[in-house]
Amino acid sequence: MSWWDKFRDEYGIEEEKIERMAQVQVSEGGRIELPDIGEELLVYVTRDPVEVESEKLKDRGIETAYFARCRKVTVSNGKVEVGNVEYDLPISKTMGMTAIASMKRAGLEDTSLEGKVFLITAREWKGAPEEYKRDKGRVKTYVMSFKPELTRRVENVPGEEIEEEIEL
Numbered sequence: 001m002s003w004w005d006k007f008r009d010e011y012g013i014e015e016e017k018i019e020r021m022a023q024v025q026v027s028e029g030g031r032i033e034l035p036d037i038g039e040e041l042l043v044y045v046t047r048d049p050v051e052v053e054s055e056k057l058k059d060r061g062i063e064t065a066y067f068a069r070c071r072k073v074t075v076s077n078g079k080v081e082v083g084n085v086e087y088d089l090p091i092s093k094t095m096g097m098t099a100i101a102s103m104k105r106a107g108l109e110d111t112s113l114e115g116k117v118f119l120i121t122a123r124e125w126k127g128a129p130e131e132y133k134r135d136k137g138r139v140k141t142y143v144m145s146f147k148p149e150l151t152r153r154v155e156n157v158p159g160e161e162i163e164e165e166i167e168l
Contacts, residue, residue, distance in 0.1 A: 117147045123140065
């Protein structure tokens with residue numbers, strides 16, 4: 001009996017569940033946690049947004065959503081580092097619009113987010129419709145600002161090449 005057979009039997013894992021999981025291409029880091037108001041998040045986008053449909057989203061009244069792939073970026077003592085773990089980044093309407101607008105301001109007419117660094121910040125959405133006000137708290141909207149200077153500093157960091165250079 002293989003390790004998997006023993007494992008599956010011990011934990012009562014249904015083969016159908018494994019088959020469904022195998023159909024979904026979720027990044028190893030899962031969905032990235034977006035910043036709260038007053039916080040910030042730097043990301044390096046490794047894959048342009050793709051349209052995603054799921055039953056969980058439909059249960060929440062969302063027919064489709066867009067998710068990009070990204071890696072976290074840190075800046076410390078002038079050194080820019082791109083993390084190794086990829087995350088799924090939900091792209092809201094506001095995030096998509098602000099990302100493209102900031103790229104245009106920087107003179108970049110390309111609409112691909114891939115290979116670029118963005119700063120994501122949260123703002124309070126004061127005019128949010130009542131249905132968005134879930135926990136009586138502040139409703140957030142997110143802004144994505146293109147960072148050309150950081151992008152230039154990490155231009156030679158495409159995901160595939162990073163993975164090839166790492167020896168395990």
